Structures are given as C-alpha cells and as structure tokens.
Amino acid sequence: xxxxxxxxxxxxxxxxxxxxxxxxxxxxxxxxxxxxxxxxxxxxxxxxxxxxxxxxxxxxxxxxxxxxxxxxxxxxxxxxxxxxxxxxxxxxxxxxxxxxxxxxxxxxxxxxxxxxxxxxxxxxxxxxxxxxxxxxxxxxxxxxxxxxxxxxxxxxxxxxxxxxxxxxxxxxxxxxxxxxxxxxxxxxxxxxxxxxxxxxxxxxxxxxxxxxxxxxxxxxxxxxxxxxxxxxxxxxxxxxxxxxxxxxxxxxxxxxxxxxxxxxxxxxx
DNA sequence: ATGGTGGTCCTACCA
Numbered sequence: 648x649x650x651x652x653x654x655x656x657x658x659x660x661x662x663x664x665x666x667x668x669x670x671x672x673x674x675x676x677x678x679x680x681x682x683x684x685x686x687x688x689x690x691x692x693x694x695x696x697x698x699x700x701x702x703x704x705x706x707x708x709x710x711x712x713x714x715x716x717x718x719x720x721x722x723x724x725x726x727x728x729x730x731x732x733x734x735x736x737x738x739x740x741x742x743x744x745x746x747x748x749x750x751x752x753x754x755x756x757x758x759x760x761x762x763x764x765x766x767x768x769x770x771x772x773x774x775x776x777x778x779x780x781x782x783x784x785x786x787x788x789x790x791x792x793x794x795x796x797x798x799x800x801x802x803x804x805x806x807x808x809x810x811x812x813x814x815x816x817x818x819x820x821x822x823x824x825x826x827x828x829x830x831x832x833x834x835x836x837x838x839x840x841x842x843x844x845x846x847x848x849x850x851x852x853x854x855x856x857x858x859x860x861x862x863x864x865x866x867x868x869x870x871x872x873x874x875x876x877x878x879x880x881x882x883x884x885x886x887x888x889x890x891x892x893x894x895x896x897x898x899x900x901x902x903x904x905x906x907x908x909x910x911x912x913x914x915x916x
Numbered sequence: 917a918t919g920g921t922g923g924t925c926c927t928a929c930c931a
Contacts, residue, residue: 658923683930685923696919711930712924713930717920761930763920763931861921861931863921864920906931
C-alpha cells in the first residue's frame with residue numbers, strides 16, 4: 648500500500664478552507680502538510696477536515712501569522728515540535744504516520760522563515776533569523792542521519808536551491824531565497840542528513856519546476872517568474888520508495904488562490 | 917520600472 652504525502656502553503660487556512668477541501672477530495676493524499684495557516688489552534692477548522700476523512704490532525708498555530716498543520720487519513724502519533732529560530736514560533740510540527748500495513752513514517756512539516764528583502768544578516772534581522780533557523784536545521788539533520796529511520800521532510804523551505812528552480816538564476820542571485828549562502832545551507836542540510844530531494848529525483852534538472860508565483864505579477868502565468876520553494880525530501884531508507892510526484896500548478900489559477908501550489912509525493916511502501 | 921498584491925487585524929506587520 649503506497650502512502651501519498653502532500654504539502655501546501657495555504658496563506659490562511661480559514662480564508663481558503665474550501666480550496667483545501669476541494670484539493671483533498673480530488674487528490675485524496677493520505678497526509679497533507681499545511682503552512683501559514685495563520686490562526687490559533689482553537690480557530691482551526693478541525694471538523695470540516697474530519698468530515699471528509701481527515702480525522703487525524705496535528706496542529707500548531709500563532710495568531711495571524713505562521714502556523715503549521717498535518718492532516719491525515721491514517722493514524723498519527725503524538726506530535727512534537729522543534730524550537731528552531733525564535734522560540735515558540737509555529738514553524739515546525741512532526742508526527743508519525745502509520746500505514747495500513749503497519750509501516751511507520753515520521754513526517755516533519757517545516758515553515759522556514761522567508762528572510763525579508765535584504766540578503767545581509769547585518770542589515771536585516773529577518774535574514775539573520777533565517778540563517779539561524781537553517782543552522783539549527785543543519786545540526787538536527789546531521790543527528791537524524793545517525794538514527795536511520797523512515798522519515799520525510801516537507802514544507803515551505805523558502806529556498807529555491809538549484810538553477811532550474813527559479814525563472815532566472817542570474818537575476819535572482821542577490822534575491823532572498825536564491826542567494827548562495829541560502830542555497831548552500833540548504834544543500835548542506837540535505838546532504839549531511841542523507842536526504843533525497845524526491846521532486847528532483849523524479850523531475851531532474853534542467854527541467855524547470857516552480858511551486859510559488861508572486862501575487863505581485865500582473866499575469867503570473869504569462870510572466871511565469873516562479874520559484875521552487877516547497878519541497879519533499881525522504882530519508883535514505885525511503886529513497887527506493889519514491890513514486891509519482893505531482894505539482895498542482897493549476898491551483899495558482901483558482902479564484903483567490905494561495906501564492907503556493909500543492910506538491911504531492913507517492914511513497915511505494 | 918526599486919513598483920507591484922495579498923492576509924491579518926487596526927495600524928502596521930508579515931509574506
């Protein structure tokens with residue numbers, strides 16, 4: 648039995664609840680990781696997801712910003728959170744998903760800080776915060792490699808690591824999300840933990856892959872100035888289980904869309 | 917062209 652894991656930065660789960668319900672009904676992933684839910688836990692629309700089969704939920708929100716959630720059709724274990732970046736920020740939640748065959752996979756849902764506009768930690772505290780978060784992730788990732796379990800890292804990592812992850816490598820080298828200090832940090836996190844980038848495994852470079860298009864474009868489809876900010880990585884014991892990958896580009900063209908689209912990976916367990 | 921749009925929640929802050 649395969650397990651399908653999806654990720655989507657929804658930019659307010661309350662405003663876009665119907666879009667999420669429609670996506671779940673159509674794609675039927677076993678697990679959906681949401682970022683930027685932008686609400687406190689008691690405001691989270693738990694029952695709406697429960698009604699369509701996503702009864703297992705691990706949620707962690709802040710008032711009006713950040714916020715992560717794992718929605719699952721399969722049983723979830725006790726959730727945990729890593730205290731990276733500013734302590735208390737709702738930017739990570741993890742839980743163990745159990746397949747019908749009894750295989751347990753730990754799903755880590757991350758929302759890495761965007762980092763502001765200026766790519767200099769001396770001039771921009773948000774960029775310093777992002778680099779600090781990545782440093783914490785690196786240390787944790789190196790420890791994870793030694794554990795050797797079945798695990799997935801997913802979410803909005805707010806970094807487009809490769810040249811074909813952005814519309815113009817040269818024009819974005821100074822732009823936060825694609826600067827060398829960030830792309831090298833992300834690659835280091837991935838390598839030191841022996842994670843496989845499942846999307847790039849299925850869709851190798853130089854094919855362009857984007858998961859985010861700015862709201863500020865006059866016509867996002869025509870200009871197509873996208874970036875691949877949302878990722879799904881698998882631990883080395885799962886590298887041989889990477890199945891189909893689906894980037895739900897059409898979601899960017901929905902009415903009142905998120906600026907990110909869903910990314911889905913099927914694991915052939 | 918140094919703008920542009922969108923969400924939250926009350927005046928800016930975040931992306």
